[in-house]
C-alpha cells in the first residue's frame with residue numbers, strides 16, 4: 415500500500431477540521447473522537463479521492479457502494495456503544511472497512527459481514543496494513559447475521575433493509591443494542607433496538623440515507 419500520510423489535504427490539520435465539525439454537530443464521545451482523529455480515512459478510499467477523505471461526506475468505493483459519511487459513522491458508533499459492554503460487536507456491510515476499523519479501536523472484537531467479495535478483500539488488506547488484529551470477516555449475506563459467534567453486545571448495520579432482519583434480533587445479547595437504518599430509498603429512518611431479556615424496545619431517530627441492504631452474494 416503506498417504511503418500517503420501527512421501531506422496537504424490529508425494532513426493532521428485537515429483531519430482536525432473534520433473532528434471539530436463532528437463536535438459542532440453534537441458528537442461528544444471523547445475516545446471515539448480521538449480514534450477518528452487518528453484513523454487515516456484517506457486510506458479507505460481510492461487514491462483519486464484521497465484529497466476529499468476528510469470532508470464530512472460519503473464517497474464512492476466502487477461496486478455501486480459508498481464509504482459512509484463520517485458524521486453517520488460517529489453518530490451510529492456513539493449510540494451503539496452507549497451503555498453496552500464493549501466486548502463483541504457485529505457489523506453488517508463492511509464496505510471500505512472504515513466503520514469496522516473505528517469500532518475495532520473501541521471494543522474487544524469486531525465481526526463484520528460483506529456480500530461483495532472484492533470489497534471485503536480490500537478491507538482485509540487495510541486492516542492488516544493498519545494492524546487492526548481484532549477484526550473477523552465473513553463473506554455472506556448479512557441478513558442472516560453471523561450465528562457462530564452470537565450473541566453480540568452490539569450490532570450495527572450500514573446498509574438499509576426494508577424491515578429489521580429477524581436473525582439480527584435473535585443474535586443480540588440480553589442488554590445488547592442494535593443500530594440500523596430501515597426503509598426503502600427516500601424514506602429511511604435510523605432505529606435503535608434494545609434487548610431486555612426476551613423483549614425488545616425500539617426507538618426511531620432521524621431520517622437517514624444509506625445504500626440498500628441487498629440479498630445474496632456477489
Ligand code: SAH
Pocket residue numbers: 479480481482506507508509510511512513514527528529530533554555556557572573625626627628629630
Ligand atoms: N461501513 C461501510 C459502509 C459501506 S456501504 C463503510 O463505511 O465503508 C454498505 C455496505 O453494505 C456495502 O459494502 C454493501 O455491499 C454492503 N451490503 C449490502 N447488503 C448487504 C448484505 N445483505 N450483507 C452484507 N453486506 C451488505
